[in-house]
Amino acid sequence: xxxxxxxxxxxxxxxxxxDILDLYREFLCPEVTGSKLEVTYCKQAEEAVAIIQExxxxxxxxxxxxxxxxxxxxxxxxxxxxxxxxxxxRISIVIVTGLSDIPPEEIVKRxxxxxxxxxxxxxxxxxxxRHFAYALGEKWxxxxxxxxxxxxxxxxxxxxxxxxxxxxxxxxxEIEERKRTEQALRESEETYRTVLEANPDPVxxxxxxxxxxxxxxxxxxxxxxxxxxxxxxxxDLFVPEECWSETKMMIDKVLxxxxxxxxxxxxxxxxxxxxxxxxxxxxxxxxNGEPVGxxxxxxxxxxxxxxxxxxxxxxxxxxxxxxxxxIAHDFNNLLQAIQGYxxxxxxxxxxxxxxxxxxxxIARAAKRGGDLTKQLLTFSRNMESDRRPLDLxxxxxxxxxLLERTIPKMINIELKLADDLKIVNADPGQIEQVLIxxxxxxxxxxxxxxxxxIETRNVVLNEELCRLHSGAESWHYVLLxxxxxxxxxxxxxxxxIFEPFFSTKEPGRGTGLGLAMxxxxxxxxxxxxxxxxxPNQGTTFRIYxxxxxxxxxxxxxxxxxxxxRAGNETIxxxxxxxxxxxxxxxxxxxxxxxxxxxxxxxxxxxxxxxxGQGIELVILDLIMPGMxxxxxxxxxxQLDPQVRVVISSGYFxxxxxxxxxxxxxxxxxxxxxxxxQLLAVVRHALDDNQYKQNP
Numbered sequence: 204x205x206x207x208x209x210x211x212x213x214x215x216x217x218x219x220x221x222d223i224l225d226l227y228r229e230f231l232c233p234e235v236t237g238s239k240l241e242v243t244y245c246k247q248a249e250e251a252v253a254i255i256q257e258x259x260x261x262x263x264x265x266x267x268x269x270x271x272x273x274x275x276x277x278x279x280x281x282x283x284x285x286x287x288x289x290x291x292x293r294i295s296i297v298i299v300t301g302l303s304d305i306p307p308e309e310i311v312k313r314x315x316x317x318x319x320x321x322x323x324x325x326x327x328x329x330x331x332x333r334h335f336a337y338a339l340g341e342k343w344x345x346x347x348x349x350x351x352x353x354x355x356x357x358x359x360x361x362x363x364x365x366x367x368x369x370x371x372x373x374x375x376x377e378i379e380e381r382k383r384t385e386q387a388l389r390e391s392e393e394t395y396r397t398v399l400e401a402n403p404d405p406v407x408x409x410x411x412x413x414x415x416x417x418x419x420x421x422x423x424x425x426x427x428x429x430x431x432x433x434x435x436x437x438x439d440l441f442v443p444e445e446c447w448s449e450t451k452m453m454i455d456k457v458l459x460x461x462x463x464x465x466x467x468x469x470x471x472x473x474x475x476x477x478x479x480x481x482x483x484x485x486x487x488x489x490x491n492g493e494p495v496g497x498x499x500x501x502x503x504x505x506x507x508x509x510x511x512x513x514x515x516x517x518x519x520x521x522x523x524x525x526x527x528x529x530i531a532h533d534f535n536n537l538l539q540a541i542q543g544y545x546x547x548x549x550x551x552x553x554x555x556x557x558x559x560x561x562x563x564x565i566a567r568a569a570k571r572g573g574d575l576t577k578q579l580l581t582f583s584r585n586m587e588s589d590r591r592p593l594d595l596x597x598x599x600x601x602x603x604x605l606l607e608r609t610i611p612k613m614i615n616i617e618l619k620l621a622d623d624l625k626i627v628n629a630d631p632g633q634i635e636q637v638l639i640x641x642x643x644x645x646x647x648x649x650x651x652x653x654x655x656x657i658e659t660r661n662v663v664l665n666e667e668l669c670r671l672h673s674g675a676e677s678w679h680y681v682l683l684x685x686x687x688x689x690x691x692x693x694x695x696x697x698x699x700i701f702e703p704f705f706s707t708k709e710p711g712r713g714t715g716l717g718l719a720m721x722x723x724x725x726x727x728x729x730x731x732x733x734x735x736x737x738p739n740q741g742t743t744f745r746i747y748x749x750x751x752x753x754x755x756x757x758x759x760x761x762x763x764x765x766x767x768r769a770g771n772e773t774i775x776x777x778x779x780x781x782x783x784x785x786x787x788x789x790x791x792x793x794x795x796x797x798x799x800x801x802x803x804x805x806x807x808x809x810x811x812x813x814x815g816q817g818i819e820l821v822i823l824d825l826i827m828p829g830m831x832x833x834x835x836x837x838x839x840x841q842l843d844p845q846v847r848v849v850i851s852s853g854y855f856x857x858x859x860x861x862x863x864x865x866x867x868x869x870x871x872x873x874x875x876x877x878x879x880q881l882l883a884v885v886r887h888a889l890d891d892n893q894y895k896q897n898p
Contacts, residue, residue: 215255216269219246255286264294267339406501408499425503443477453466480503543787606638618656655686680748697736701719770796772889774821
C-alpha cells in the first residue's frame with residue numbers, strides 16, 4: 204500500500220545497533236521516499252528524548268518515532284516512550300524489538316495510551332517501515348490539522364462568546380439605562396405633577412382642541428369644578444360673555460406658538476360668582492416638537508384688587524384730608540380775629556349795653572365756625588386729642604344713656620360687650636363723637652324702626668387679615684361693631700361715605716362731615732375702619748383700635764384753670780399772621796402782661812437773644828413759613844434750656860414726632876383762641892415750677 208503524505212514527515216529512528224539504523228537509512232532514504240520523509244537517527248534513549256524536546260519547541264515537530272525497546276546504558280525504550288509521550292501526546296510511537304519472549308500487549312500496557320503505541324518486530328521489511336512512517340505521519344498531520352481547526356474553532360467560539368458576552372453586557376447596560384431613563388421620566392412626571400398640585404395658582408392643561416386634560420387642586424379650590432367633572436371637556440362655561448374677545452386673542456396667541464402673561468380678565472366660578480384673574484399661558488409640544496396642547500395659569504387677584512381699591516381710597520382720603528386741613532387752618536386764622544375781638548369786647552361790656560347781644564351772636568357764629576373747622580381738622584387727623592387709657596365698654600354704657608333719650612323708641616338698642624375687653628389709648632370725647640355719629644346715621648337709615656347693635660370684642664390680626672386692611676399691623680385690637688337693620692347702601696355710595704361733605708340726605712339735613720369725622724378720629728388713634736352694607740340688608744361699621752400694651756400708661760393730660768387770671772410777666776408771642784399777633788397782644792396786655800411780638804422763628808430767636816433774661820414765656824405758633832415752630836423751639840432750648848414755651852396752633856400735623864415735640868412744651872393752646880383758655884394756659888405755664896427740659 205503506497206501512502207504518500209502531502210508534505211515531509213519528521214521521523215526519529217532510535218536503535219543501538221548500527222545495522223538497524225542502516226536499514227532505516229536504506230528504507231527511508233529521500234531517494235526512495237521522494238523527500239516525503241525527514242528522518243533523524245540516534246542510539247540512546249536520553250538523546251532521543253532531547254531530540255523530541257527540541258523538535259517540539261520548533262515549528263516542525265516530530266510525528267513518528269521508531270523506538271528500540273532495549274537501549275543501553277540503562278534507559279530503555281519504555282522509559283523513552285514515557286518521556287516522549289509526556290512531551291507531545293500526539294506523536295505516534297512504534298516499539299521495535301527483536302525479543303520474542305515478551306508479549307506485545309505487555310510492552311504496550313507500560314506506555315499508555317495504547318491507541319498511540321504500535322509494535323513492530325525485527326527484522327522488519329521496507330514496506331512495513333514505510334507504511335508506518337507514511338500512515339502515522341499523515342495521521343499525525345490530520346490530527347494536527349483537526350486540532351488546529353479545533354483550536355481555531357474554539358478560539359472563534361471563544362471570541363464569539365466574548366463578543367456575545369460584550370453584547371449581553373451592552374444590552375444589559377442599555378436595558379438598565381432605559382430603566383433609569385424611564386424611572387427618571389416617571390420621577391420627573393411625578394415631580395412636575397407634585398409641583399403643579401402644590402402650585403397655589405390654578406393651572407389647566409388643555410389638548411390642542413381645548414379640552415381639559417388636567418387641572419390642579421388650586422383650580423378646584425378657586426373655581427369649584429373637580430377634574431372628574433370636566434375631564435376631556437371644554438371650559439367655555441366659565442368665560443363671561445364680555446370676556447370672550449380677549450379670551451379669543453389668548454387662544455390665537457397660544458395656537459400661533461406665542462406665550463402671554465399677566466392678562467387681567469374675569470372668570471365664573473361653578474357657583475356663578477365672577478372673580479378677577481390674571482392669566483398666563485403657553486403651548487406645549489411632544490418629543491417631536493409638534494404642538495399638542497396648552498398650559499394656562501390663572502391667578503385669583505381678588506385680594507390684590509381689594510388692596511388696590513383700599514390704596515386708592517386711602518390716597519384719595521389722604522389728599523382730601525390734606526386739602527381740608529389746609530383750608531381749615533387758614534379759616535381758623537380768620538375766625539381767630541372774629542372770635543377773639545368779639546370776646547374781648549364782651550369782656551368790656553355788660554348785658555344791658557348797646558351792641559352786647561350782637562357781639563354775643565358774632566361770638567356764637569365764630570364759635571360754630573370754629574366747631575366746623577374742628578370737624579375738618581378731625582377728618583384730616585390734624586386735631587389735638589386728649590388720649591388716656593380708656594375702657595371702651597364703660598364709654599359705650601355712658602353713650603347708651605344719651606342715645607336712649609335721643610333716638611326714637613321704635614329703634615331697639617342692643618349691647619354685646621365682651622367681659623374681658625382690653626384697654627385702649629383714646630380720647631373719650633372723640634370716641635363719644637364716633638359713637639354718636641354712627642348712631643345718628645343708623646337712626647336715619649331706620650325711619651320706620653329697627654335694631655341698633657353695638658358690639659365689642661378682642662381680636663388679633665394676623666398677617667393675612669392685615670393684608671385686607673391697608674395700614675393695619677399685626678397686633679391685639681379692640682373691635683367695635685355698630686350694626687343697624689336699615690335700608691343699607693349700594694357699592695357706589697360705599698366708595699364715598701367717608702368723604703367730607705358727601706351726604707345722601709336731603710339738602711339742609713346735615714353737613715356731610717359726620718362720617719368724615721369718624722374716619723379722621725379712628726385714623727388719628729392709629730386704628731382703621733371698614734364698612735359693609737347692601738341695599739335693604741342693613742349696614743355694619745367695624746372699627747379696630749389698637750389695644751394698650753399691658754403695663755404701659757397713656758400720656759397724662761394737662762388740666763387748666765378756666766379763670767381769667769391776670770399777670771405782669773413778659774411774653775414773647777410768635778405768629779406769622781399779623782391779626783393773630785395783634786389779637787393776642789391785645790388780650791394779654793388787657794390782662795396786664797407785657798408782650799413782645801415776632802412774625803417768624805428767626806425774628807423770635809433774635810428777640811430772645813436780646814431779651815432772654817426778661818422773657819418769662821414764649822407763645823409759639825406751630826405752622827409758620829421759613830423756620831417752623833418745631834425748629835424754633837429746638838433753637839430756643841439751645842439758647843436757654845429753662846425757657847418756657849406754649850405751643851399755639853389750630854392745625855396739628857399727623858406726625859408721630861410731633862407728639863414728643865408737644866410734650867416738650869409747657870402747654871398747648873388751640874386756635875382760634877378762646878380768651879379764657881388762652882389766659883388759663885398762660886397762667887398755668889408761668890406758675891408751673893417744674894421747668895421742662897429739652898429731651
